[in-house]
Amino acid sequence: MQVNNVTVVIGLAIIxxxxxxxxxxxMSWPTVSAPYKYALAFYFYAIFVPVHSFVDVWDWMMDIHITPFPNLNGLIGLIGMALYSFLTLFVIIPLSLGYILKKLKLTWGNLFALFLAPGFLAIVWYIVASVLGWLFATS
Known part of the structure; x- marks a missing residue:
């Protein structure tokens, strides 16, 4: 089966x-009701905070003035950001995940399932609460 360009564009738009x-x-996890707040807080701290650290480091690298030359400072900031990104993505995260997997005797599939568990439980909670709310409605 051949996938055409329109299908790819529609799929990317949906994603x-x-x-x-x-x-x-x-981002609005503090304002959500209690059972869903915890799942959203997990994903906020598991995804957004680490990704946002790149923005914080980028801002810091561009704001420090090591030399009186702005172009050289920008180049130093770019090199520092590239080094930070490389070390974070290819050294620190894989070593940390490898250590966790080895220490807890997990597989990558188990780790992925643990990552999806809060969202799955929130969906199950929503479905059960909706069905019970409908079932026991008085009017």
Whole structure:
């Protein structure tokens, strides 16, 4: 089966729209009701805070003035950001995840399932609460 360009564009648009909706939902985790707040807080601290650290480091690298030359400072900031990104993505995160997997005797599939568990439990909670609310409605 051959996939054409229109299908790819529509699929990417759907993924982008769902991602944008999830981003807004995760960012508003303190205002959500109790059972869902905990799942959204997990994803906020598991996804957004580490990703946002790149923005914080980028801002810091561009604001420090090591030399009186702004172009050289920008180049130093770019090199520092590239080094930070490389070390974080290819050294620190894989070593940390490898240590966790080895220490807890987990597989990558188990770790992925643990990552999806809060969202799955929130969905189950929503479905059960909706069904019970409908079932025991008085009017």
């Amino acid at each position: 982008g729209a769902v991602g944008y909706w999830l981003y807004g939902l995760i």
